[in-house]
Amino acid sequence: MALSGLDIFKLLPKTNCGDCGVPTCMAFAMKLAQKQAELSQCPHASEEATATLGAASEPPIRLVKLGGTDPLEIGNETVMFRHEKTFFNQPGIGVELRTSRDADHILTVIKEIEAYSVERVGEELKADFFLITHDSDKAEDFTNTIELAKTNSSKKLILDCSDPAALRAGLELIKDVRPAILLQNEVVDDDIDLAKAFSASLILTGDSLDALAGQAEKAREAGANDLILRIDTGNLGSELQDNTIMRRSAVHNNYKPFGFPLFTYVNAEDGFDAVARASLLLCKYDSIIVLPSFDKAMLYTLFTLRQNIYTDPQKPIQVDARIYPIGEPTPESPVFVTTNFSLTYFIVSGEIENSGISAHLVVAEAEGQSVLTAWAAGKFVGETVAKFFKDAKVEDEIKTRKVIIPGFVAQIQGDLEDGLPGWEVIVGPQEASDIPSFVKNVELT
Amino acid sequence: MPAGTTILDAVRKANLPLKAACGGEGACGTCVVKILEGTYETRPSAALPEHLIKQGYALACVTEVKDNLSVDLPHFEEFYIRTVASFRLEDVKTESISGSCRLNPVVRGVELEVPLPSLEDNYSDLRRVKRELRKHGEVDEVECEYSTLKKLAGSIRKNNGAISTVIFAPGREWTIIDVTPGGESKGVYGVACDIGTTTVALNLVNLETGDILETAIGLNRQIKCGEDIISRINYAGKPGRLEELHDLIVATINNLIEMATQDAGISPADIFYASVSGNTTMIHLLLGLDPRHIREEPYVPTVNRVPFVPGRDIGLKINHEARVHCAPAVGSYVGGDITAGLLATPILRDSEKVSMFIDAGTNGELVIGNKDWQMTCACSAGPAFEGGGVRCGMPATEGAIETVKISDEGKVEYEVIDGKMPRGICGSGLIDLLAELLRHGYIDRQGKFKKVNTPERYVQNEHGTGFLIEEGKNCYWGKALVITEKDIATLIRTKAAVFSACSLLLKNVGLAFDEIDALYIAGGFGQHLNIENAIRIGLLPDLERTRFHYLGNSSLFGAYLILLSDNNRKIVGALSEKITYVELNTDPAYMNEYTGALFLPHTDMTLFPSADA
């Protein structure tokens, strides 16, 4: 359970010695409560403090890594809802390869997926892994596919193979890359030994929560701690509820058998269905999402959702600072300026659009802060806005020489006019919702 | 002033504050003044109707001075309050403050009998004075100011070795800063001064008795350079403007000192010590330090604990050798007004109870804690409760409506500070007004007019719909007192900033409102604050009324306590380094708390169980 700053303060020496690098014990306690510091930074912490805080700081869901270099990290989550803090580790999204398909086909798919990459908001998005499902009756198809994947891609590997000899042979090929083994049947000692021998994670499958809890307990007792859990009921609603129950048991009740990341194989009748299922389960706690086939539009959709849901809600999101066209502006269209806090941008652009006019919206660099906050911190003032106009070469693109500033920063009008010779600075409304009536009553260009 | 100058220009040249929102075009009507005597020439304009001109009102921007004109400035006139009954040291109660109330000032008068020199006792004058001084306390070193040295020989010899000295004794090293022949001293005085962003208040104190002789309150003349701290810092950024701001605050203080000393019948030269408290920006501007880094990340001021400074170096017109002490700041946004203010509460006496201190000034600050720990934060509240930013608002001075009641019949009843014609409404009156408008259903819970029961109370003017408080014919300025939706929105934003900061600071520590044993409220609301109404509008939390204590200007009282006792100076010094500052601006939860508080009394009604009753 999380401790408050005051709870932690009571455990500290209260000497304000500053040896931890923070001026007061209270400030240090607050940092500890927010997990921005560690108790070990305090050289005078009592044993009681160490014991109490240590128990409180262990993440309820284990961090599991897939892959050797640059591993995929999943788990380590601490909350049920992203607004409580954040979701930390983005789920892996990957594609299934079936060993029954011919090698040429498999190779084509591997190469296609390996080459696939899409950029969104400055992030390079790629598929994370292959699930290699051994559904052929020839063991060498399995090892061959692993070989193909290993040679032609950098993706992490999850292996699903009911033939123990083939599985072992396959693992021998990929010794140092921490794969995961998907078990379709109840875990047995051999599985655990194999996982340990190859530093592989084990994906346990159960058709009920009780069964899955039992397997996880067994594996933990045998010393296998890199576990991933899979509940397989075939119904999306059950999966949602089971995932929720497992996450809640771990996060709220510290129930260890369910303190692991979750896995789903998207079993869908078509692409639309697959997107629906994957989207829901991505929001509700799955950390490994396997898609049955490669579909660019599907990956792009899910990558975007993953990026959105796993954004830290406590950090203001920025949009790129640049000139945004609203509607179809010409060089003579009106010019608005605001900050690059994304919500500010969305609201202002929406209201300009709503007013029915076309305009240029200059979104100035203000470290993602809202207008008033940025102004107060000196990041959205005449000088900085004028500089941004020059850096963004506004005058090259736009012939208008009037700019509308947010009403809350009317004070920067003079400085901005000084900084932008030839421009007239118009004070716009304080609230974006007044933009539509404002544009009707004021000469904007 | 040459004939033909406009009143506005004349006022500006005298460095007096007068707003002219339209920039002197005769269009806005904000610069209306009342002519008291003299000849002038004015012209009618849309903003000031003919009949008011006949009654002696004029727009300063379009009125030319002809001869010896005397005018009364509105709103932001230079105002001055004298305390009705002077305040005596014995009125300070130990249990209600966190410091000492034993008189022990760092600057004090010491009467000495210095043996005249002889061939046997042929030590120098200074050495003999030092020898005598050592009998008056524990002291290692004694220094003497040059200006004092020049008077020393004459003073000793004039009345047979009897002299009055003034010493500055911050520790075991003393400095003699003045000397007069025995029996000729006119006393040793000090001033305590709170420099607020909007108002400046000052106590003139007899350092030999600890009693307050006079209290003077005036408007901070920097107001014309911007109403809030950020605007001032912004203003200071241009060449020459830092000096201007410095000069304006010094002029404000000097003017108050002059008025107070005149009334008390003493000379400013007998003031040897000034104890100043103010927010970090105000202190920087007083000292002429560039405040720009206060505003910019990582928000670091030049100084938190200012060393003693000679008053003359700042430009204060008090004794040449007088020392100035500035109450120490915690950081950029929690200043010496707060450390001084805490001293004026009993919060630091107790390690069990948890108290909250709210200073709802232009920039609001909060402290929660007790003897063992203190957490503080700042919020940008705006000047509404000090009378700024609201068209009918004014500081709590002569002519301000300080209480408001609306009867069931829709009659507005009010009390004015001097009982005469109202000029505006101060913070306490605005809180009452808002609460009454809500209680009677004139406004809905987002502060918008409902215009239902008594449509005759609503008026339309150039600022939109307004609620009529008093008709122009009954008001000092001849203009009706009206509160508009915009004004109400400003008040709601202000109260929301204060309340959400309280609530967020508590959440940061992990406490709930009802775990707060006592709340101490400071600010420029006025003489009285109707706690019930402040809760009704959601400015203060809905707790048992007995937990609330309204302090008025705690920063000034704290500065006075520092003036009284050097122990108190040491207490605030240590305190300033112990308080933990929390930055709310960057807390992502702040916006949520704030929008929740932008409602009357609050979006979360469970926080205000008694408001529905």
Add this chain to the structure above:
Amino acid sequence: MAFEIPKQTNAGKIIEVTIGATGEAGGTRANTVTIGGSTSLPFHFFEGDHPHRPVVAMEVFDKVPPKYPDSLTDRFRDVIETPGDMAKKCVEEFGAELISVSLEGTHPEKGDRTAAEAADTVRAVLESVSVPVIITGHSHFEKINEVMKKVCEAAAGENCLINYVETDNYKTIAAACMAYGHTVVAQSPIDVNLAKQLNILLSDMEFPRERIVMDPLTSTLGYGIEYTYSIMERIRNDGLAGDEMLALPMLVNPGSESMRVKEARAPEKDYPEWGAPDLRGAYWEISTAMSLLAAGADLLVMHHPEALRVVRKSIIEMCESKERV
């Protein structure tokens, strides 16, 4: 230790809101739609009741939106200009459970159609389909107030869902809803407090709570969906925890919001890595809808027939899991 399911019992229950009126109730609908009534988080049958499943609506237009994607125009080519016919197709071919009539064309900048024309459009839709109807306006206060007054009157007794009122413009439309027996959408800009404030203001004017559906304002995938998502989760959590002013069903617009974005429209040659545009448009809408469903959406206004189909199928499937627990 034996595993015990951690159940969360909630003090609150989401208000049940019924849209549409049958003959007995003074309207002409063949059926009504009721949403709300949940006592636990979405689809948490293991710890609460969900008497009504979320429903899907489709949107028709008084004036075809300029950004309406080609892939959808192709599907509706023969009926798109005739809202009544398009509504019929949505219900009969694609399975829409309600029809939303967009009156965007009455916006002075976007067609400036008259209130009387809007009323005719609504009447035509009411005549051609028998499912409950949502009437969707815009943010031009003066005009929409005039239009909604007229439309509310024209649809008197039908208990349409009048979409929407907001904090700065609620009194006129809410009064018209009360006068003519309609339900209202209370829209607020992605903020728990503002959502609650609007509901309080409506309650203060004695608007019945069981006639309010909240719209927390939909941001689509890639354009701030996480804000909408988290605000909805917070609203639903607070509502279930007993905050009556937040215990209301929620409406979202995955259709109109997804349709606008570049990702749903841009040709493949411009963005080869984004995949086929027709799929992409539907995927975008599905992903938006499914996430918001997980966050608490009770009524989803869709545009893409495939999206509507698969979202509806998923809802029904998830509700079958009731039997399992």
